[in-house]
Amino acid sequence: MAALPAKMQAVLLRQGGYSADAIPASEVRAVDRWLEQAEIDLPRPGPGQVLIKVIASMVNPSDLAFIQGGYGQPRVAGAPAGFEGVGTVVDGRGFLARRLRGQRVSFVVGPQGSGAWAEYALADAATVIRLRRDLRDEDAAALIVNPLTAAAMVDLVPEGGAFIASGAASQLGKLMAPLARERGKRMIGLVRRDAPAESLRALGATAVLNETSENFAAELAETLKAERPTVFLDCVAGSISARVFKAMGKDSRWVIYGKLTPEPPEILEPGTLIFMRKKIEGFWLVTWLAQTGLLRKLRTIKQVQARFADGRWHTDISARVPLRQVVSDLPKALQQCDGKVMITVQ
Ligand SMILES: NC(=O)c1ccc[n+]([C@@H]2O[C@H](COP(=O)([O-])OP(=O)(O)OC[C@H]3O[C@@H](n4cnc5c(N)ncnc54)[C@H](OP(=O)(O)O)[C@@H]3O)[C@@H](O)[C@H]2O)c1
Numbered sequence: 001m002a003a004l005p006a007k008m009q010a011v012l013l014r015q016g017g018y019s020a021d022a023i024p025a026s027e028v029r030a031v032d033r034w035l036e037q038a039e040i041d042l043p044r045p046g047p048g049q050v051l052i053k054v055i056a057s058m059v060n061p062s063d064l065a066f067i068q069g070g071y072g073q074p075r076v077a078g079a080p081a082g083f084e085g086v087g088t089v090v091d092g093r094g095f096l097a098r099r100l101r102g103q104r105v106s107f108v109v110g111p112q113g114s115g116a117w118a119e120y121a122l123a124d125a126a127t128v129i130r131l132r133r134d135l136r137d138e139d140a141a142a143l144i145v146n147p148l149t150a151a152a153m154v155d156l157v158p159e160g161g162a163f164i165a166s167g168a169a170s171q172l173g174k175l176m177a178p179l180a181r182e183r184g185k186r187m188i189g190l191v192r193r194d195a196p197a198e199s200l201r202a203l204g205a206t207a208v209l210n211e212t213s214e215n216f217a218a219e220l221a222e223t224l225k226a227e228r229p230t231v232f233l234d235c236v237a238g239s240i241s242a243r244v245f246k247a248m249g250k251d252s253r254w255v256i257y258g259k260l261t262p263e264p265p266e267i268l269e270p271g272t273l274i275f276m277r278k279k280i281e282g283f284w285l286v287t288w289l290a291q292t293g294l295l296r297k298l299r300t301i302k303q304v305q306a307r308f309a310d311g312r313w314h315t316d317i318s319a320r321v322p323l324r325q326v327v328s329d330l331p332k333a334l335q336q337c338d339g340k341v342m343i344t345v346q
Contacts, residue, residue, distance in 0.1 A: 001090060001102065004051075007039050010118035011326045011343075013067060016077035022070025024262060025061060028331050034067045035081060037327050043080075043114035043122050050092035050100055050125045052107055056141040057085030057116035059321075059330065059341040061235075061258060066111060072284075073111035082117030082343070084108050086140035089128070090120070097125040104131045106143040117326060117343055132305050139308040141342060142171065142315045145285065147304040149257070150175035152288045153233050154183060156255060162186035162229040164244060166236040167260055168208065169196035171340055175313055176233075177204040182312075186227055190236075190244070196338060211240045220247055231255060233283075238263040250276035257283040317342050 014036050045051045060083060065071040067081050085107060089100040107123040109115045114122040131140050154176055157163045163180070165173055168189030180187040181204030189200050189208040197208040207223050209216060224247055232248060234241045235258025242265040245254040250272075256265075272278045289297065307313040318339025321329045326343060333341045 004042060004090060004120075006042060008042050008119040009323060010038060010040055010080040010115075011082070011323065012036050012038050012040070013075045013077055013079055013081050015069060015075060017069060017074045019069030022065055022068035022262075024260065025064045025334050028064065028334055031067070031330050032327055034069075035327050035330075037324060040080075042120055045091055045093050045097065045122055048094045048097065048125055049122050050089045050097045050105075050107075050128060052085075052087035052105065052121050052123060052128070053090045054085050054087040054116060054119060054121050054345040055104075056087075056137050056345055057082045057121075057343045058142045058145070059334070059343065060084060060145055061260065062145070063117075064334075065259075071111070076112055079113070080115040080118040080121065082109065082115035082121070083111075084142065084145050085116035085121065085343075085345075086131070086137055086143070087121065087345075092125055094125060100125055100128065100130070104140070105129055106131060106140050108144050117323065119323065119345055129301055129305075132309055134309045135305060136308070136315075138317050138342060139313070139315045142340060143304060143308070146170075146172045147175055147307075147313065148288070148300060149283075149285045150179060151300050151304060152285065152292075153255070153257070153283060154179050154185060156233070156253070156283075157185045157231050160184055161231070162188060162206070162227040163231040163233055164188045164190060164229050164248075166190040166211075166232075166234045166241060166244070167258065168200055168205065169193070169338065170235065171315065172235070173200065173205075174203055174316065178312060179307075180204060181206075186229075188223055188227060188229055190240075193337070217243075220244065224248060233257065236260045237265050239265060242266045242268050245278070245280075246272070248278070250278065252276075252278050254278070254280045255283050256280065315340060320344050 105128040186206040238261035246268040316339035318336040319333035
């Protein structure tokens with residue numbers, strides 16, 4: 001294996017800690033307040049860690065919230081940004097890390113780590129995923145955050161049941177729609193534009209409603225009556241979410257797993273939590289990974305890789321931004337709908 005360089009290019013967090021000023025991704029017009037491009041020392045793996053030569057990394061909503069200080073974990077100023085990517089293990093400490101040398105892996109980096117928007121990143125050897133050869137780099141770079149969340153959340157829906165998914169034009173929505181159909185569960189997708197509705201239905205959604213349409217309330221009422229969903233998987237968590245939850249029947253669960261709008265959701269009828277046994281809860285993949293048994297996790301990871309390899313799942317890339325152009329080009333790339341922004345590194 002080639003000798004490692006002493007320095008690397010990286011996109012660094014300029015600020016530490018939290019901030020209350022985070023703005024939605026669609027309104028981000030510049031990122032130089034939060035990010036800077038720099039050459040820094042190559043990070044050194046600690047015990048149980050691997051050093052990964054990054055091939056490509058993703059830009060997820062959690063990254064955008066994190067760089068602005070609006071995620072549930074504090075930033076470390078001067079650390080490379082980026083939670084998720086694909087690369088080749090080039091170094092590491094510990095038995096497992098040594099066994100992974102030379103392998104192409106998908107990886108995630110914790111908020112306190114040396115992130116994926118860099119030429120090299122650090123990850124825990126125990127958490128990286130060794131990849132099938134037939135997996136595209138585009139799918140491998142986005143193999144963990146959204147696919148494992150999709151698999152875990154579709155499992156929350158009872159057998160033969162229906163669920164509502166907000167922000168359904170997202171990559172996560174596009175993963176859940178076919179998975180739900182295959183498992184005999186009915187997905188009602190909420191979107192904010194008409195354009196993605198047809199393709200979401202083709203992917204497997206039973207119904208797709210545009211929450212900005214003037215007929216939304218009537219269409220929602222009709223769909224709830226027909227499908228009787230009991231789970232609301234919500235990544236928007238705003239006033240429309242509150243109205244949807246209010247309209248759902250007894251025993252329904254509002255599972256909030258994202259916050260894409262700054263507007264607050266309200267509990268419109270607290271009495272339904274008492275008298276109709278309705279529940280509000282959160283979902284975080286990190287908690288799911290910590291609480292789920294190893295065998296189930298391995299089985300899920302195997303299924304996730306198989307779904308991408310045989311084409312049942314696909315990562316839609318709307319824009320590719322070279323690592324050295326992230327600070328200048330990311331805002332424009334984020335304006336493009338219907339796909340993920342991928343950072344190309346090698
Ligand atoms: N809790 C967890 O463990 C976990 C894990 C994975 C993902 N997530 C969350 O899942 C969500 C989806 O992630 P992703 O990577 O699949 O997203 P994505 O592909 O980047 O797409 C984001 C989607 O959100 C929609 N959206 C943005 N702001 C909105 C608003 N104010 N109202 C309604 N829709 C809005 C966009 O609609 P348009 O297409 O119309 O622009 C777009 O379709 C994010 O909130 C992410 O943080 C959470």
